[in-house]
Amino acid sequence: MKIKYQVLIYILLIIILYCIYHSIKSSNYYALVFSLLSIFIINPFFFEKYFIKDGNYDKGTFLTVVSYFIFLGIFGFISTADESRRIKSLGFDSRTEYDAAIKIGAANKSEYQSKLNVIRIEEETRRIKEQKANEEKIALEKQKKDAAQAIAEEACRKDISCIGDRKSYSAGRLCKPYIQSLAKYDIEWTDGLFDMKFDRFRWKNNSKKIITFIGDKVKFQNGFGAWSNMVYFCDIDIESNAVTGVSAQAGRLN
Structure with missing residues (x-):
């Protein structure tokens, strides 16, 4: 023991x-x-x-x-x-505050407050720099994206298949009242609810600024009450989206 x-x-x-x-x-x-x-x-x-x-x-x-x-x-x-x-x-209100001061190398409350202010300023400066860098990065990415999109848009505008497909739906809406104005009597659209009014398109001339849209989904009535299938043509300026000409003739597209 x-x-x-x-x-x-x-x-x-x-x-x-x-x-x-x-x-x-x-x-x-x-x-x-x-x-x-x-x-x-x-x-x-x-x-x-x-x-x-x-x-x-x-x-x-x-x-x-x-x-x-x-x-x-x-x-x-x-x-x-x-x-x-x-x-x-030393002027501290609690042990927690004292420990925080020791952690940043402050010996008293006054020095602690001064160092805290310096830290806050440094953090705010760093935050502003990071935010600015992030904004510049986003702006640069957007600039590159816009440039690539502009190149793609210009290429599409010169390609009849691309620009024609893109403009076909709006062409149906723009040209419909002009086509209807060509009929002397009654008119009947034969397209379905979700059908496009134009099946074909082509450049009107070599300037590649006007597209002629072509469709055959309409019937015109004559003075005797008979109905005729019609092929209609609608010219649209691709820059202004304005209808520059419209015509129709009896028949169907092959």
Whole structure:
């Protein structure tokens, strides 16, 4: 039992020595004084002289454990109280604020506020730079996209298949009233709800500015009430989307 007792008390002494080191490092003088007094009281010579009689090391072991908890409790209380006073004396409102200040290398509240302002300015400057760089990147990508689209549009405008397909639907809407105006009597459209009114298209001339759209989905009635299938032609300026000419003749597209 003596060995067990001695091991415990030496462990306790090591803990006290560490507390002394911690007190010096943190400038906690109250805890330092308490730790120094404890090392004189809690040691084998003191215990064996006053508490261990007739080799009763069980009692010494018990007292060592009790002393361990008493010492740590008092040391913790003194350390916390003194640390709180020290933090308040530096102007900090809480331990959390103090820890944040230590993290950025500030020794007091005034220095902490100054460094916080510098950090905020740096972060805002970095955010503005990143935002500007991102906006410039987006603008450059849009510029490239617009340039590519403009090239594609110009190529499509010169290709009768591309521009004709693109303009066919709007041509049906634009040309319909002009075609209807050609009929002297009644008129009947034969296309379905989702059918296109024009099946074909071609350049009107070599300038490639006007497309002639051609379809045959209409019937005109004559003065005797008879109906005739008609082929109609509608010229559209691809720049202005204006109808420049319209005509019709009897027949069907082959």
